[in-house]
Amino acid sequence: MKITSLGYLRVESPNAKEWATFGPEVLGLAVSEDLAGGPDTVSLTNDDRPGRLQISEGPHNRVQCIGWELPGAGDLADAVATLEQAGVTVERGTAEECRAAKVRQLVRFTDPAGFTHELFYGQLVVPGSFRPGRGTAGFVTRGQGLGHVVLVVPDLTESLDFFCTVLGFRVSDEIDFDGNTLVFLHVNPRHHSLAIMGIPGMRGLHHLMLQVEDLDDVGIAHQLVLDRQIPLAMTLGRHANDRMLSFYVRSPSGFEIEYGWGASTVDVPDQWVVTHMKSTSIWGHRPGDAPPPACLEPVSPPAS
Ligand SMILES: [Fe+2]
Known part of the structure; x- marks a missing residue:
């Protein structure tokens, strides 16, 4: 696919x-x-x-x-x-x-x-129509799409098999942390358009990542979040796998927005080698003051 x-x-x-x-x-x-x-x-x-x-x-x-x-x-x-x-x-x-x-x-x-x-x-494109709500150098989209989503799934193996075997996603890498495994999947040069994390009995959206073109836009957004006292889910940090420099803010809808810059890309997919890591970040990304995620829901086990 x-x-x-x-x-x-x-x-x-x-x-x-x-x-x-x-x-x-x-x-x-x-x-x-x-x-x-x-x-x-x-x-x-x-x-x-x-x-x-x-x-x-x-x-x-x-x-x-x-x-x-x-x-x-x-x-x-x-x-x-x-x-x-x-x-x-x-x-x-x-x-x-x-x-x-x-x-x-x-x-x-x-x-x-x-x-x-x-x-x-055939998605609608209106060239020249982007009018950001505040001054910004813009977002990284084009061939890389909206951004990435990270989903919590009740059965990691089952979901991974579906996304890779049926939908054609390719694994970028895997990270084990806090007793969980996160698997990162790509479909274009963006390091991951999707990542999945298995938590038995749960399903939901952990975060949506938006990538900006200019590092200053991360700083400006971070300052706005602090000034407006919007709960920070994770402090500024740099991810170990895609090297994204980002912070996580709790959105009004219970999931987080990762707001980042500077991610590396998958430029030659056929030469990509999957690795695994033991930490999500090189530095930072410490827990913030946000309440527990509120975009997760329990999943009833399949009837046996
Ligand atoms: Fe992310």
Whole structure:
């Protein structure tokens, strides 16, 4: 399967409205000028593709859908065939759903952990439309997509097998820490577009990473977070594997935003060698003052 990037993320949250200020003012995202998701949805983006991050008012902090880009219609048809051969039920998006997602065509399925994913092609691009909510040098997207997501899954082996064997993700590296294993997966030069961490009985979104072009933008965002007394989930630090210099802020919706700069890339995928590490960071990334994550939910064990 030819997934090329993380295209979009939709989240449900009781605090969706807070993103109308948190997104543009703190993170420097642009508010997408459309109401495709309805008046209860805050639609944001970090480049010229509107609505890459949509947060909709709802009773729970939970991921509604993770959107993955494919190059074209033929690749989407091939992906459907691959999923169905693997015994996965695939639902075709309606014209209305495609319009709301701003794509030509999409299909939807559920992964073994229970997350809803969409595969799409033909995302809307409005060249020159990116108007960040504050001064910023911009975000690293283009061939690398929106950023990366880190998911908590109840069964790491089962999810890893699904993402690699069925969806075609490639392992970048693995990190063992605090008794957990994190596996990092790439589909383009971004070191990881997805990472998964196994926590038995739990499922949820740990964080979304947004990468800025200029180191000063990390400092400016960090200062804004401190000034506004927004809970910091992890202090400034530099990751051991992708060398991202970042901090983690608790979003209004229980998951964290990793705000980073300077990550290394996977430039020659066929020559990439998987390694494993014992620490997530070279320095920093100490726990901050944020409350425990609130975008995780218990998963009932399968009926035996
Ligand atoms: Fe991250």
